[in-house]
Amino acid sequence: MTNVESAQTAPWETLAVCLLLLxxxxxxxxxxxxxxxxxxxxxxxxxxxxxxxGELAYLAVAVGAMVHALTVVRATRTGAATLAVSALAAVGxxxxxxxxxxxVAFGLSCLCIALRAGVMPLHVGVASICDRLPVxxxxxxxxxxxxxxxxLRFVDHHAAAVxxxxxxxRYGAAATIxxxxxxxxxxxxxxxxxxxxxxxxxxxxAAVGAASLxxxxxxxxxxxxxxxxLGGLGIMITSLEERVxxxxxxxxxxxxxxxxxxxxxxxxxxxxxxxxxxxxxxVADDLLLxxxxxESPTSTVTVILSSALLAVATLIAFSRVFLGRTTPxxxxxxxxxxxxxxxxxxxxxxxxGFAPGVLLGPADAFLSNLPPVS
Amino acid sequence: MSDVFSAAIVLAVLAPLVSVAAVGLLALLADDxxxxxxxxxxxxxxxxxxxxxxxxxxxxxxxxxxxxxRGDVEFANWLRIGNxxxxxxxxxxxxxxxxxxxxAILTALVARFSVTYLHKExxxxxxxxxxxxxxxxxxxxxxxxxxxxxFAGWEMIGISSAFFIGFFHERDEPVRSxxxxxxxxxxxxxxxLIATVTTFELLGSARFSAFAGAATLPAAEATAIALLFxxxxxxxxxxxxxxxxxxxxxxxxxxxxxxxxGAVSIHAGLFLLLRVWPVLEVSLVARAVGVLxxxxxxxxxxxxxxxxxxxxxxxxxxxxxxxxxxxxxxxLGWTTLALTHLVCHxxxxxxxxxxxxxxIHDSHRLGHAHAGHPxxxxxxxxxxxxxxxxxSLHRLRLDDRIDxxxxxxxxxxxxxxxxxRWLRRAVTLDGQTS
Numbered sequence: 001m002t003n004v005e006s007a008q009t010a011p012w013e014t015l016a017v018c019l020l021l022l023x024x025x026x027x028x029x030x031x032x033x034x035x036x037x038x039x040x041x042x043x044x045x046x047x048x049x050x051x052x053x054g055e056l057a058y059l060a061v062a063v064g065a066m067v068h069a070l071t072v073v074r075a076t077r078t079g080a081a082t083l084a085v086s087a088l089a090a091v092g093x094x095x096x097x098x099x100x101x102x103x104v105a106f107g108l109s110c111l112c113i114a115l116r117a118g119v120m121p122l123h124v125g126v127a128s129i130c131d132r133l134p135v136x137x138x139x140x141x142x143x144x145x146x147x148x149x150x151x152l153r154f155v156d157h158h159a160a161a162v163x164x165x166x167x168x169x170r171y172g173a174a175a176t177i178x179x180x181x182x183x184x185x186x187x188x189x190x191x192x193x194x195x196x197x198x199x200x201x202x203x204x205x206a207a208v209g210a211a212s213l214x215x216x217x218x219x220x221x222x223x224x225x226x227x228x229x230l231g232g233l234g235i236m237i238t239s240l241e242e243r244v245x246x247x248x249x250x251x252x253x254x255x256x257x258x259x260x261x262x263x264x265x266x267x268x269x270x271x272x273x274x275x276x277x278x279x280x281x282x283v284a285d286d287l288l289l290x291x292x293x294x295e296s297p298t299s300t301v302t303v304i305l306s307s308a309l310l311a312v313a314t315l316i317a318f319s320r321v322f323l324g325r326t327t328p329x330x331x332x333x334x335x336x337x338x339x340x341x342x343x344x345x346x347x348x349x350x351x352x353g354f355a356p357g358v359l360l361g362p363a364d365a366f367l368s369n370l371p372p373v374s
Numbered sequence: 375m376s377d378v379f380s381a382a383i384v385l386a387v388l389a390p391l392v393s394v395a396a397v398g399l400l401a402l403l404a405d406d407x408x409x410x411x412x413x414x415x416x417x418x419x420x421x422x423x424x425x426x427x428x429x430x431x432x433x434x435x436x437x438x439x440x441x442x443x444r445g446d447v448e449f450a451n452w453l454r455i456g457n458x459x460x461x462x463x464x465x466x467x468x469x470x471x472x473x474x475x476x477x478a479i480l481t482a483l484v485a486r487f488s489v490t491y492l493h494k495e496x497x498x499x500x501x502x503x504x505x506x507x508x509x510x511x512x513x514x515x516x517x518x519x520x521x522x523x524x525f526a527g528w529e530m531i532g533i534s535s536a537f538f539i540g541f542f543h544e545r546d547e548p549v550r551s552x553x554x555x556x557x558x559x560x561x562x563x564x565x566x567l568i569a570t571v572t573t574f575e576l577l578g579s580a581r582f583s584a585f586a587g588a589a590t591l592p593a594a595e596a597t598a599i600a601l602l603f604x605x606x607x608x609x610x611x612x613x614x615x616x617x618x619x620x621x622x623x624x625x626x627x628x629x630x631x632x633x634x635x636g637a638v639s640i641h642a643g644l645f646l647l648l649r650v651w652p653v654l655e656v657s658l659v660a661r662a663v664g665v666l667x668x669x670x671x672x673x674x675x676x677x678x679x680x681x682x683x684x685x686x687x688x689x690x691x692x693x694x695x696x697x698x699x700x701x702x703x704x705x706l707g708w709t710t711l712a713l714t715h716l717v718c719h720x721x722x723x724x725x726x727x728x729x730x731x732x733x734i735h736d737s738h739r740l741g742h743a744h745a746g747h748p749x750x751x752x753x754x755x756x757x758x759x760x761x762x763x764x765x766s767l768h769r770l771r772l773d774d775r776i777d778x779x780x781x782x783x784x785x786x787x788x789x790x791x792x793x794x795r796w797l798r799r800a801v802t803l804d805g806q807t808s
Contacts, residue, residue: 077803120794124801127794132804181787182794217455256543257496261402271533277511277526278391283453283460286522289571290458297572304567308560315536315556323543339402356453364455 011049011366013359014149017224018045020348021142021231024341025135028235029242040067041143048146054097054105054154061150062090064143065116068136075132082125083140086115090147093155103160109151110168113208116144117201117226120175123194126201130194130234137197138234141227148223151208152216152367161212165295168209173292173299173306175202180306183313189237189247192317196233196273199310200226203303207288215291216367217360218284224352224359225272225284232269232345236262239338240321243331249320257326261334265342267318272349274311280352379434379443383464386427386474387513393420394506401499410498414489417502421482421509428471428478431517435471446519446583463519465582469648469713474516476717480637480724481509487728488629497541501627508534512638515645521570521580524649528566528610531639532559538630539623551622554773558619562609566646569602573653588653596653600660603650604667607643611697613671618772620694624686632727635690637720640697644716647704655707664705671698677766685733693723
């Protein structure tokens with residue numbers, strides 16, 4: 001396929017990843033979601049990814065955010081309010097694009113991404129969702145990927161994006177190390193998820209900043225890898241807590257003996273989140289570091305150290321939750337439907353780890369060939 | 375022939391990983407664990423395929439099938455985005471084929487040994503799965519032609535090593551040791567990653583063949599890159615001040631200790647330095663630091679080995695002393711001697727580790743060692759001798775010192791966590807936060 005031909009498939013591939021992340025939590029936790037949630041979100045994703053204008057795409061993003069807000073409002077008003085604010089910001093982007101205020105559009109779009117990805121200190125809403133309904137956070141990640149795609153497509157080609165790139169990269173790197181340090185001292189599983197999400201949010205913001213310098217692929221891959229790894233982790237945390245209740249790091253772990261499949265899946269998703277070789281996380285980290293280096297070597301080193309800290313935090317959490325003297329339990333290991341979800345997410349992580357060009361080639365061609373917006 | 379040769383390289387690297395994937399899928403999708411027989415046969419097949427493929431690679435390198443194959447062997451790029459390329463390239467030279475074959479044979483031997491040794495052990499399948507991951511990691515490290523591939527293998531070795539140390543996870547100590555070893559690995563790996571990115575940006579490529587241009591780098595940049603590689607190697611090969619994790623690593627099963635800390639993994643850092651020798655060669659500062667670190671580690675480990683009362687701990691420090699010497703040899707520029715020393719030492723230690731469980735039996739059969747005459751230090755200065763003895767007993771309190779050095783970071787982390795909790799309480803609409 002030529003570049004131009006392959007570029008046409010880019011939204012389809014991104015849509016496939018988003019839909020998998022959208023449906024996976026619903027398969028695992030069937031009681032949380034209603035059919036209209038899923039249909040509404042799927043519709044918003046399709047419109048956002050295939051829209052021919054920025055206004056329409058951002059309006060679809062706003063609709064998606066509101067559907068997420070409605071899903072979580074009973075569990076957390078903070079999370080719902082954050083999603084509603086991000087929806088307002090998306091509407092603001094649409095209006096700014098219509099008025100051709102591209103600098104405003106870029107700023108609001110970055111705010112939208114920061115709120116949805118949980119970049120510190122704007123992470124309060126996402127942290128609240130991670131605390132109270134982690135499985136919805138997994139689903140929310142699917143629309144965050146779409147949001148990043150829309151951002152790269154419609155507002156990232158403007159001069160303001162280039163001007164703000166150094167600030168975004170440095171801010172993202174600072175948020176990354178702050179979140180990684182915080183994750184290191186968490187005392188329960190949801191704290192780990194909260195911190196990990198905030199750390200990846202920082203990385204995503206840095207990647208979006210660096211994307212302005214024609215590095216669209218890194219930002220998209222970071223978003224996808226983050227979605228798949230954190231999505232899988234969120235599903236595993238939900239599955240574990242549905243079996244044994246809230247999990248603190250204080251008491252005895254010892255669950256690997258009774259829940260070996262869940263433990264293995266948790267380790268693999270946690271590993272993918274910190275760049276386990278062979279997974280999309282590894283390539284995403286590598287690509288991100290090279291792109292960040294062009295803008296700021298200090299930020300690159302900061303992100304590398306953050307990743308090391310998060311890896312240690314993840315292993316500590318794994319050891320406290322799953323290792324130790326086996327705790328007798330009647331809780332069943334992963335159900336078949338959960339295993340299917342785990343296998344699909346892992347296969348996608350591995351596919352993008354071994355052949356990242358499948359997604360990135362068309363996406364990069366698609367995004368790079370767009371004319372710059374004056 | 376080139377197709378066969380290329381296929382052999384791919385097989386050497388991927389065969390163990392494919393067998394791991396098969397065992398993993400079986401474990402995940404089936405209701406029961408795969409049986410011992412199935413797991414050991416599947417992984418064993420992958421390891422044997424890797425051995426055969428390594429032999430073919432060696433033969434190709436030696437010109438047995440015709441024209442010798444040497445230098446970079448290219449495959450389709452792992453990733454190409456604009457000008458940025460992560461190449462799938464393997465480097466075939468004397469060092470890579472030696473290490474590839476040596477690691478493949480040792481891993482297969484240890485796998486065969488472990489079928490009996492770990493029979494009916496609860497983590498039998500886990501052990502073999504990790505062994506497969508390790509085998510792929512070592513083959514990647516041995517044959518990689520670019521730093522990205524090398525780093526992938528390096529990470530796989532580190533992860534499998536951490537999980538092997540925590541293998542008997544029902545006890546607390548192995549789990550703690552596993553986390554400590556992993557933390558050391560990750561922070562020294564950060565050095566390798568920074569060096570990789572820096573090399574790419576300065577030399578335009580992270581291929582090992584690009585290191586030929588290292589002589590053109592400004593002295594400061596060459597020294598910085600060389601020092602980063604050195605730090606990385608020090609962490610992986612447990613050189614001072616990162617030696618604390620090695621005795622703790624002996625918590626793992628004996629076959630994995632033999633393979634990792636006697637034979638392959640402990641020498642991986644040295645192999646890295648042999649690979650990046652052109653950049654090390656141009657940095658006198660880094661080489662001097664390397665010699666100093668290597669010799670200090672050798673002296674330290676030689677002192678500690680004399681006071682160790684358990685067989686594996688003593689062997690670990692004996693290994694460390696030799697690894698320190700090999701590091702010094704590399705940094706002095708004696709690379710051929712270092713490679714020979716490395717391979718011979720690895721074979722010797724593998725045998726000694728595997729025989730370690732028989733130590734008590736051998737000791738009874740051969741007679742207990744008796745305390746010898748006082749050494750020259752003791753005769754010259756009993757006080758100094760007593761101090762060395764005490765320092766060796768508590769291993770210079772290396773772990774405590776690292777904990778102290780790291781404590782400000784933890785304090786900062788706790789401060790950030792408190793601030794985060796305060797912020798979330800201040801703006802929440804939900805009444806209470808965790």
